[in-house]
Amino acid sequence: MARARAVPVMSGRDLVRDVTCQQPYPWEGEAPQPQPAPLVVAYDYGIKRNILRCLSERGCRVLVVPATTPAEEVLALQPDGIFLSNGPGDPAAVAYAITQVRRLIGRKPLMGICLGHQILALALGAQTFKLKFGHHGGNQPIRDVRYERVLITAENHGFAVDPRTLPPALEVTHINLNDQTIEGMRHRELPIFSVQFHPEASPGPHDARYLFGEFLTAMRTGC
Numbered sequence: 646m647a648r649a650r651a652v653p654v655m656s657g658r659d660l661v662r663d664v665t666c667q668q669p670y671p672w673e674g675e676a677p678q679p680q681p682a683p684l685v686v687a688y689d690y691g692i693k694r695n696i697l698r699c700l701s702e703r704g705c706r707v708l709v710v711p712a713t714t715p716a717e718e719v720l721a722l723q724p725d726g727i728f729l730s731n732g733p734g735d736p737a738a739v740a741y742a743i744t745q746v747r748r749l750i751g752r753k754p755l756m757g758i759c760l761g762h763q764i765l766a767l768a769l770g771a772q773t774f775k776l777k778f779g780h781h782g783g784n785q786p787i788r789d790v791r792y793e794r795v796l797i798t799a800e801n802h803g804f805a806v807d808p809r810t811l812p813p814a815l816e817v818t819h820i821n822l823n824d825q826t827i828e829g830m831r832h833r834e835l836p837i838f839s840v841q842f843h844p845e846a847s848p849g850p851h852d853a854r855y856l857f858g859e860f861l862t863a864m865r866t867g868c
Contacts, residue, residue, distance in 0.1 A: 655803055656775050660734030661742065661760070664691040665712040672697040672707040682706045683725035683864045688714065690732030690742065690760050695845040699857045700728070705864075713741055716748035726754040726864040729761025731843065736763035736773050736804055743767045750837065754863040756856070757839030759802055765839045766830065772810040776826070779803035780841075783849045786822040787829075787842060795822070796853050799846030806830070806841075836863040 666689045685705045687697065690712050700707050705726075710719065712732075719727060727749055736743075739760075746768040749755060757765040763773050780800040787796045796819075805826045808817070819829025819840055831838040838860075844853035 656735050657738050658734050659738040661690045661712045661732050661739050664732060665689045666709060667711060669708060669710045669714070672701060672709060683861065684708065684722070685726045685728050685864075686710055686719050686722055686724040687728040688712055688719075688730055688742070688745075688761070690730045690739070690764070692730035692732070693843070693845060695847050696728070696730060696758065699845045699854065700860075703857050703861050705861065712739070714745070716745045716752075719745075719749065720752060724753060726756065726860060728860075729755065729757035729765055729839070731759035731761060733760070735775075736760055736767055739764060751835055754836035754860065754867070755838075756860040756863075758845070759841060759843060762830070762839035762841050763804055763806060765837070766806040766811075766815070769815060769832075770810070770812045771815070772807045773804050774807050776803055776805055780821065780823075780826075783846065785842060787853075788820045788822055789829075790818050790820060796842075797850040798828075798842035798844070798853055799849040800842045802841060836866075836868055838863075 683705050685700055685707045687707055687709045689709050697707050742764050746764055783799040785798045785800045787798050808827055814833055815830045817827055818831045821828045829840040844856045
C-alpha cells in the first residue's frame with residue numbers, strides 16, 4: 646500500500662517529453678509513396694506505429710516531428726494535413742503543444758487521436774478533467790452520432806474533454822455509451838476533427854478505421 650501511495654499522481658504531469666522523438670524522421674512504410682502523395686506532418690506525443698501504417702496505407706507520405714516543434718516550422722514544410730498523436734500524461738500540462746496547435750488552427754486540416762484529441766480541445770478553448778476510472782481495453786462501446794451506429798473501440802486514457810466547456814464551434818461526434826463522456830468532436834466550419842479512442846488498434850476492433858479515410862478526404866477537399 647505504501648508503494649502504491651508513493652506513485653506520483655497523473656494530474657499536472659507532462660510525460661510527453663519523455664516519449665517524443667528527438668529529431669524529425671520520415672515514416673518508411675512498406676510501400677513507398679510517390680512524390681505527389683499528400684504529406685502528413687505528425688506530431689509525436691508518443692505516437693503508435695500503427696497510426697503511421699494506417700496513414701501510409703491510404704497513400705500518405707508521413708513526416709514525424711517532435712512534440713515541441715514550432716507551428717511555423719511545420720507550416721514551412723507545406724503539409725497537406727497535420728496529425729496530433731496519442732500519448733501519456735495530463736494534456737493540460739503539455740502547454741507548449743497546446744500553443745502550437747492553436748497556431749495551426751485554420752491553416753491546415755487537423756486530425757487528433759487520444760492525447761491529440763484532448764490537446765486539440767484545449768487549443769480550441771475547452772477544458773479537460775481526470776476520470777475517476779480511466780477507459781482501458783479493446784471493447785469500449787461508442788455511439789457514432791453522425792451515422793447513428795455503435796462502434797466497438799480500443800481505449801487507453803485517464804482524461805476526458807469536459808462537455809460543459811465545449812465551445813459552440815465544436816460538435817460532438819462520438820459518445821462513450823458506458824459513461825456518456827465525449828469520444829469524438831468535429832469543428833463546424835474547419836476541416837478539424839478528433840477522437841478519444843484508437844481507430845488504429847491492432848489487434849483490436851477495426852470499426853473506426855474509416856476515420857483515416859475521412860482525414861484523407863479533408864486533405865484533398867479542404868472540408
